[in-house]
Amino acid sequence: MSTPAISTSGQPRVNLLGLSLRQMEQFFLDIGEKKFRAQQVLKWIHHAGVLDIGEMTNLGKALRDKLQLIAEVRPPEIVSEHDSSDGTRKWVIRVDGGGLVESVLIPEGGRATLCVSSQVGCSLDCSFCSTGKQGFQRDLTAAEIIGQVWLAINSYDAFRPGASRVVTNVVMMGMGEPLLNFDNVVAAMDLMLEDLAYGLSKRRVTLSTSGVVPALDKLAAVSEVSLAISLHAPNDALRSQLVPINRKYPIAMLLASARNYIDAQRDNKRVVTVEYTLIAGVNDQPEHARELVVLLRDFPCKINLIPFNAFPQSGYERPSGNAVSRFWQVLVDAGFVVTVRTTRGDDIDAACGQLVGQVVDRTRRSERHRAAAEIQAIQVR
Ligand code: SAH
Ligand code: SF4
Numbered sequence: 562m563s564t565p566a567i568s569t570s571g572q573p574r575v576n577l578l579g580l581s582l583r584q585m586e587q588f589f590l591d592i593g594e595k596k597f598r599a600q601q602v603l604k605w606i607h608h609a610g611v612l613d614i615g616e617m618t619n620l621g622k623a624l625r626d627k628l629q630l631i632a633e634v635r636p637p638e639i640v641s642e643h644d645s646s647d648g649t650r651k652w653v654i655r656v657d658g659g660g661l662v663e664s665v666l667i668p669e670g671g672r673a674t675l676c677v678s679s680q681v682g683c684s685l686d687c688s689f690c691s692t693g694k695q696g697f698q699r700d701l702t703a704a705e706i707i708g709q710v711w712l713a714i715n716s717y718d719a720f721r722p723g724a725s726r727v728v729t730n731v732v733m734m735g736m737g738e739p740l741l742n743f744d745n746v747v748a749a750m751d752l753m754l755e756d757l758a759y760g761l762s763k764r765r766v767t768l769s770t771s772g773v774v775p776a777l778d779k780l781a782a783v784s785e786v787s788l789a790i791s792l793h794a795p796n797d798a799l800r801s802q803l804v805p806i807n808r809k810y811p812i813a814m815l816l817a818s819a820r821n822y823i824d825a826q827r828d829n830k831r832v833v834t835v836e837y838t839l840i841a842g843v844n845d846q847p848e849h850a851r852e853l854v855v856l857l858r859d860f861p862c863k864i865n866l867i868p869f870n871a872f873p874q875s876g877y878e879r880p881s882g883n884a885v886s887r888f889w890q891v892l893v894d895a896g897f898v899v900t901v902r903t904t905r906g907d908d909i910d911a912a913c914g915q916l917v918g919q920v921v922d923r924t925r926r927s928e929r930h931r932a933a934a935e936i937q938a939i940q941v942r
Contacts, residue, residue, distance in 0.1 A: 574633040579704030581751040600757055606634055607758035610720025636708035656705050660698045662736050664709040674730040677709045679746050680737025685771055687804050689840055691872045692736040700742040706749035730765040739768050740776035750786050774810040777818045781825035789834035790819050794844050795852035816860055838867045841878040850891035863898040
């Protein structure tokens, strides 16, 4: 585990990795320095990949010495790295306190999409989600969130001048509910968009939410990233079974809030991505598709169908290819733009939450002296 970040004065060191431009400027003003220092430090960290404050040569020796006493630049720690035969790379990452999260880089054509986690576990307990089954441990800090982007680039040695871009898109679709960790997620997404950091366009950074409506209502005022909502069902009765937060914020509220979000954006060509995980025999029937057509008829969206990723003891199954195509066809015939998420990185359990799920399950199982048999079963699968 990484060492606790305590400065010589006994105060925790400020981790500069997670500070947005505005926060970094305030930090320098607070310590009696000029605010343009923020721009220099951001470039060192996010353009050059430098973690050692001593190497930030244009700060001057006195400022470097001062910073080293009170600050640090510390990404979380990679526990393991897994390469899939299809080019997907996945990292299991340990954060302070020992919690594990995952990020996954999925190359497709000229793009490479990094799926980033926002919490250790998740409190919302969607019935088909491996992260939900692990319960909630804690929010990630902004440094731990943006640190996943930093680690992915560093893992390809791509902070070198002239190196090609490793991460072209980011989706907040890893472990956790990003809107329940609002401030840290917003700070990290600011860095993703910030030219002095990763400079991604707002269309290439996507926040996915299961529907924390009050937080989504707040987001429009502070962020312009693209929005995905996890719908998964065409009516409240079914959605409440799959996504328990629906009991508090039902579909109509979620759709209204998502619409307000895109209406508040300056470019008026935006649509919401509606995610729909297809689970065999649960929400994948043609009548569900027809109900979805009616529900979303006037809603500015594209639909992303995600065949359920099975994990041990989920109690659910992935639908057949035929069932997926049938569902897809109903939506396409009704005029929707529909994509089906191809399953990537199957051999490394790249669906977010699943590898950590295995680690967590293993621990529990080993306590029950059943580890050997179970691990073998996972490997055979
Ligand atoms: N908490 C946020 C973001 C993380 S989950 C959310 O729920 O939107 C990212 C997406 O993966 C969500 O649409 C989620 O419903 C989906 N998902 C979770 N577990 C899945 C599984 N086992 N198979 C397929 N999709 C799953
Ligand atoms: Fe949490 Fe999203 Fe999983 Fe639901 S699907 S339990 S909100 S991570």
